[in-house]
Amino acid sequence: MGFRDFTRRDFLKTAGTLTAMTALGDMPSELFAATDGRRLVKFPEKTELLLLTSYPPQLETPLHYFRELVTPNEALFVRWHVTPIPTSVDLAQWRLNVGGNTDKELLLSLDDLKTKFPRVTYTAVIQCSGNGRSFFEPRVPGGQWKNGSMGNTTWSGARLKDILNMAGIKPGSVDVSFDGLDRGTLPTVPDFIKSLPVDKALEEDMLIAYEMNGAPLTMLNGFPARLIVPGWYATYWVKSLSEIKVLPRQFEGFWMNPAYRIPDNACGCVPPGAKPQKTIPVHRMTTRSLIINPEDGTSLRPNRPVDVMGIAFSGGYSIRDVIVSVDGGKSWSEAKLGKDLGKYSWIQWTYPWRPKKPGKYTLMARATNSIGESQPFESLWNPSGYLWNKIEPLTVVVR
Ligand SMILES: Nc1nc2c(c(=O)[nH]1)N[C@H]1C(S)=C(S)[C@@H](COP(=O)(O)O)O[C@H]1N2
Numbered sequence: 001m002g003f004r005d006f007t008r009r010d011f012l013k014t015a016g017t018l019t020a021m022t023a024l025g026d027m028p029s030e031l032f033a034a035t036d037g038r039r040l041v042k043f044p045e046k047t048e049l050l051l052l053t054s055y056p057p058q059l060e061t062p063l064h065y066f067r068e069l070v071t072p073n074e075a076l077f078v079r080w081h082v083t084p085i086p087t088s089v090d091l092a093q094w095r096l097n098v099g100g101n102t103d104k105e106l107l108l109s110l111d112d113l114k115t116k117f118p119r120v121t122y123t124a125v126i127q128c129s130g131n132g133r134s135f136f137e138p139r140v141p142g143g144q145w146k147n148g149s150m151g152n153t154t155w156s157g158a159r160l161k162d163i164l165n166m167a168g169i170k171p172g173s174v175d176v177s178f179d180g181l182d183r184g185t186l187p188t189v190p191d192f193i194k195s196l197p198v199d200k201a202l203e204e205d206m207l208i209a210y211e212m213n214g215a216p217l218t219m220l221n222g223f224p225a226r227l228i229v230p231g232w233y234a235t236y237w238v239k240s241l242s243e244i245k246v247l248p249r250q251f252e253g254f255w256m257n258p259a260y261r262i263p264d265n266a267c268g269c270v271p272p273g274a275k276p277q278k279t280i281p282v283h284r285m286t287t288r289s290l291i292i293n294p295e296d297g298t299s300l301r302p303n304r305p306v307d308v309m310g311i312a313f314s315g316g317y318s319i320r321d322v323i324v325s326v327d328g329g330k331s332w333s334e335a336k337l338g339k340d341l342g343k344y345s346w347i348q349w350t351y352p353w354r355p356k357k358p359g360k361y362t363l364m365a366r367a368t369n370s371i372g373e374s375q376p377f378e379s380l381w382n383p384s385g386y387l388w389n390k391i392e393p394l395t396v397v398v399r
Pocket residue numbers: 076077078079080081082126127128129179180181182192220221222234235236237238239240
């Protein structure tokens with residue numbers, strides 16, 4: 001029985017755990033009945049994640065994992081564009097090829113990455129540009145993510161600039177492109193290649209990561225090495241890297257144009273339904289927050305203390321403050337910020353609350369970063385469903 005046949009069945013009516021023979025080659029997966037009407041699926045090295053698509057894998061993290069400051073590797077979301085995806089890498093064969101408009105060409109083994117360059121470690125939010133896309137009104141095409149296509153991970157690796165400097169960038173270089181091991185079988189499906197301007201690629205904090213949370217990258221998260229562009233959306237964080245190419249001209253490729261672009265204006269938005277005049281590649285993340293506890297729709301008891309808790313982050317500029325409202329935005333109080341893991345990490349916040357009277361309460365949180373960027377009360381719209389950072393009200397009932 002193929003995976004696709006299987007997914008057509010009604011899982012919600014199926015009791016217990018279901019095991020599927022899959023059409024994923026080396027990627028066996030198990031399906032579980034779901035929580036909020038969606039299906040949970042288990043892939044290798046992963047815990048049960050919310051299923052968007054299986055081939056290619058697009059898996060979302062259940063929000064309760066964000067009660068932890070750092071997202072466990074097995075719970076980090078997964079997003080691939082092109083099938084087939086790499087399901088194993090022979091490290092004896094694998095090399096990272098660095099070349100193009102450079103003085104010399106490098107062929108680096110994983111061991112080279114670990115021993116020839118200083119090891120750098122920091123914690124950074126990884127977030128898909130389409131995180132929250134399913135909330136856009138009017139709806140937009142693309143993966144219908146809720147808020148689980150993000151996570152907070154401690155990355156270790158070699159600085160990209162050290163690697164590029166070892167190769168020697170020739171004067172007049174414009175872009176650097178990054179290609180991974182995934183390659184479609186159909187000529188109509190463009191290879192997933194991303195590019196960055198040379199100046200961006202040479203920034204101090206750009207990393208070729210070979211570890212996540214102190215362990216090798218999971219296969220689905222880009223083993224053996226991936227690009228980390230902290231503060232920017234994960235579309236640039238090319239997984240299972242195989243080639244870095246310095247270019248004397250601007251890179252032209254499907255995944256840079258027409259894909260992954262936003263309106264070229266301050267908000268990256270247009271009136272709902274409109275077509276932008278001019279677009280630019282999506283880049284730095286917007287500032288946002290999310291309430292993790294209590295969960296939407298929860299029932300609470302009167303006069304019992306509740307720790308309202310959540311996360312907040314920005315595109316590389318820390319979080320200056322988070323304000324919380326428990327009365328639908330009429331009044332606001334400052335939340336207490338938790339442990340600070342640096343400007344690229346998310347920060348957890350708490351707000352102690354004791355609802356007195358029974359009734360319906362609307363909770364909201366609003367984060368502001370260190371350069372004053374904050375979150376809108378009304379959602380901004382763009383045709384690809386990027387940059388989602390609206391203040392998201394959540395309702396609880398006290399009874
Ligand atoms: N090789 C490769 N790298 C890739 C992609 C891909 O399809 N292939 N998708 C990108 C996108 S859009 C996202 S959101 C992140 C997802 O990273 P994750 O699967 O580790 O969560 O990988 C990025 N890197």
